[in-house]
Amino acid sequence: MANIAPIRGLRYTAKAGSMSDLVAPPYDVIDEAAQERYYRRHPYNIIRLEYGKIYPEDSPENNRYTRAAADFLAWQKEGILARETAPALYRYEQKFTHEGELKTRRGLVCGVKLEPYERGVVLPHEETLPNHKADRLALMRACRANFSPIFGLFTDPEKIVEQYLVNGGNRPPDLSFADENGQQHNLWIITDQNTIARVQQAMAGKRIYIADGHHRYETALNYRNERRAREKAADEKEHLYDYVLMTLVNLYDPGLVILPTHRLIRNVPDLVLEKLLAGIEENFSVERFPLAPGRENLRTFRKVLRERGEAAGCRTPGGPPGQIRHPHVFGFYGGGGALYLLTLKEPSALARAAGDHHSPAWQNLDVAVLHTLILDRLLGIGKEQLAGEGYVTYTREEERALAAVDNGEHQLAFFLNPTMVEEVIAVAAAGEKMPQKSTYFYPKLITGLVINPLE
Numbered sequence: 001m002a003n004i005a006p007i008r009g010l011r012y013t014a015k016a017g018s019m020s021d022l023v024a025p026p027y028d029v030i031d032e033a034a035q036e037r038y039y040r041r042h043p044y045n046i047i048r049l050e051y052g053k054i055y056p057e058d059s060p061e062n063n064r065y066t067r068a069a070a071d072f073l074a075w076q077k078e079g080i081l082a083r084e085t086a087p088a089l090y091r092y093e094q095k096f097t098h099e100g101e102l103k104t105r106r107g108l109v110c111g112v113k114l115e116p117y118e119r120g121v122v123l124p125h126e127e128t129l130p131n132h133k134a135d136r137l138a139l140m141r142a143c144r145a146n147f148s149p150i151f152g153l154f155t156d157p158e159k160i161v162e163q164y165l166v167n168g169g170n171r172p173p174d175l176s177f178a179d180e181n182g183q184q185h186n187l188w189i190i191t192d193q194n195t196i197a198r199v200q201q202a203m204a205g206k207r208i209y210i211a212d213g214h215h216r217y218e219t220a221l222n223y224r225n226e227r228r229a230r231e232k233a234a235d236e237k238e239h240l241y242d243y244v245l246m247t248l249v250n251l252y253d254p255g256l257v258i259l260p261t262h263r264l265i266r267n268v269p270d271l272v273l274e275k276l277l278a279g280i281e282e283n284f285s286v287e288r289f290p291l292a293p294g295r296e297n298l299r300t301f302r303k304v305l306r307e308r309g310e311a312a313g314c315r316t317p318g319g320p321p322g323q324i325r326h327p328h329v330f331g332f333y334g335g336g337g338a339l340y341l342l343t344l345k346e347p348s349a350l351a352r353a354a355g356d357h358h359s360p361a362w363q364n365l366d367v368a369v370l371h372t373l374i375l376d377r378l379l380g381i382g383k384e385q386l387a388g389e390g391y392v393t394y395t396r397e398e399e400r401a402l403a404a405v406d407n408g409e410h411q412l413a414f415f416l417n418p419t420m421v422e423e424v425i426a427v428a429a430a431g432e433k434m435p436q437k438s439t440y441f442y443p444k445l446i447t448g449l450v451i452n453p454l455e
Contacts, residue, residue: 001121002154002206003113005243006087006196009450010145011175016044016080019177019185023448026148027051028132028215044080046448050139050147065142072143081451086191089199090450091165092247093173095184096443098257105255105443106162108199109149109187109450111243112208114217114224122152122208123428127436128215129387136219144454146220146245148447150213153425154206156250161202168195179446187449208248209428211441220244223454245452247445251421258418259440262401263370264393265412268379273334276412279378280332280342283349289339291402298398301339302415305331308343309366309417328369331415335405344369353377361426366416367438374414386436394437 012022021042024030027050030038038047048071052064075081090109095102115121140146156162169188176186190196210217220241227241249256280286289301308329328344344350350363353372362368375381381391393410395401401413419439427434 002203002208003121004089004108004200004203004246004248005111005113006089006191007111007243007245007450007452008084008087009090009109010076010081010083010453011450012044012448013079013082015078016075017042019175019448020179022046023179023185023446024050025444026213026447029444044075046147049143049451050447065138068139069142072145083453084189084191087196089165089168089190089196091169091188091190092449093184093186094255094443094446095186096255097182098442103255103257105249105257106253107247107249107445108161108165109245109247111452112150112152112246112248113238113243114221116221120207122210122217123431124210124214124217125424125428125434126210126214126438127383127386127433128218129389129436131389132215133219133222136216137222140219140223140454141226144241146216146452146454148213148216149245149247149445149450149452150217151211151441151445152246152248153209153211153251153256153421154203154248155252155425156202156206157252159250159252161199162250164195164198164202165190168192168199175449181443183443183446185446185449203248207429208246209251209425211249211424211439212444213246217244241454243452245450251425256421257442258421258424259396259442260416260418261394261396261437261440262398262416263375263414264395264401264404264410265375265379265381265391265414266393266410267391268381268411271379271411273336276334276378277340280374283346283373284342284344287341287343289341291337291339293337295399295402298402301331302398305329305341305415306417308341328366329417330366330370331413333402333405333413333415334411342374344373349373359427359430359432361423361430362432362434365419365423365427365434365438367419367435370414370416371435396440 012019016022022045024038024045024047030051035047035051035053038045039053049068052068054064092107092109094105112122117124168190173186174189178184224241227239277286291297308327330342332340332342350369350372385391398415404410405413424439
């Protein structure tokens with residue numbers, strides 16, 4: 001099963017400056033304004049490697065990828081980045097506040113041997129988009145490194161792996177700092193061979209479920225295959241590019257949090273709100289929820305949506321994977337100051353629409369109900385349209401979603417409850433994938449703690 005390895009990671013040195021000025025979120029949550037902010041924050045910020053700017057005068061010889069490669073090499077020569085003196089595993093803590101509660105998410109940063117999904121060792125849970133993979137592959141070809149870790153999950157109810165890591169690094173952290181959001185990051189460098197061997201042995205019988213970073217994992221597989229073909233590498237001989245940088249978190253870690261990702265709809269031709277609501281009423285009960293003029297009751301709406309989704313214990317963590325969850329409930333906004341609560345009348349409606357093409361675990365997902373019965377059947381936004389990225393955008397912010405509809409940027413907004421971790425595992429174990437952006441593991445892993453060189 002899972003094959004993990006210590007890595008000789010590249011890390012920022014004291015010469016680079018304060019870590020809080022050097023790190024950034026992963027590229028997929030950075031917009032143009034944030035990119036500019038990280039550029040201005042520090043000349044050695046990881047943004048210049050992970051997600052460089054595009055300029056009008058870019059060419060095949062001078063572009064975001066070639067500039068990242070040049071900076072990456074220069075920073076190593078200048079001593080801004082230094083390689084670990086010995087292969088190491090990294091024990092990682094991320095402390096954050098969620099809904100007023102201080103939480104700590106613990107993980108293991110390491111190399112994980114790349115395996116095709118069909119081998120059942122590393123399993124996905126979400127669909128991916130081709131444009132993102134093309135971008136990441138171009139960066140990997142130019143720099144030959146992993147700049148940000150993939151977020152993986154594994155099951156360890158006895159927390160054996162965590163105990164080995166704590167025993168192997170029972171001292172103050174080797175690196176500790178607070179980022180721009182006040183989140184605390186603690187990192188321990190573990191080079192003790194006995195500890196590494198125990199952790200490897202404990203992980204050897206486990207599967208890894210990708211929580212976040214599907215594009216990067218599939219890109220790393222493609223890159224490995226390219227290198228093997230070009231270098232005629234024998235399968236039995238291992239290379240650094242046979243492994244990818246991951247942060248692995250125990251499914252039973254109390255700091256594991258998933259937030260919902262809401263859907264914003266645009267570019268649907270001839271959309272008539274009244275006609276759409278009539279179509280929705282075929283499978284859903286529809287309750288109108290008027291917004292107050294200043295949206296003061298939006299918090300109440302969110303609370304009702306969450307409580308409806310928790311009805312009859314259907315969203316309670318720790319339930320059996322793939323259990324039937326009813327009711328499936330969504331929020332809906334089409335403008336005009338009125339929100340709606342949409343509750344599925346019969347859970348069998350999705351099974352009738354999906355036929356035998358999907359597992360019970362997939363059919364139990366809120367996002368599957370929304371995408372199949374409303375986006376696809378009523379709005380004509382199927383798998384092909386989703387992949388084209390012209391019809392659906394995503395946000396976690398309800399206020400932003402409402403404003404996007406009111407200002408005409410989008411036509412509709414759908415609000416979801418968060419997917420449960422157990423559902424993620426159940427769908428992956430069934431060999432299926434959720435629609436894109438079905439989960440948002442909070443907070444994102446930071447980029448810039450450890451870089452995994454592939455040379």
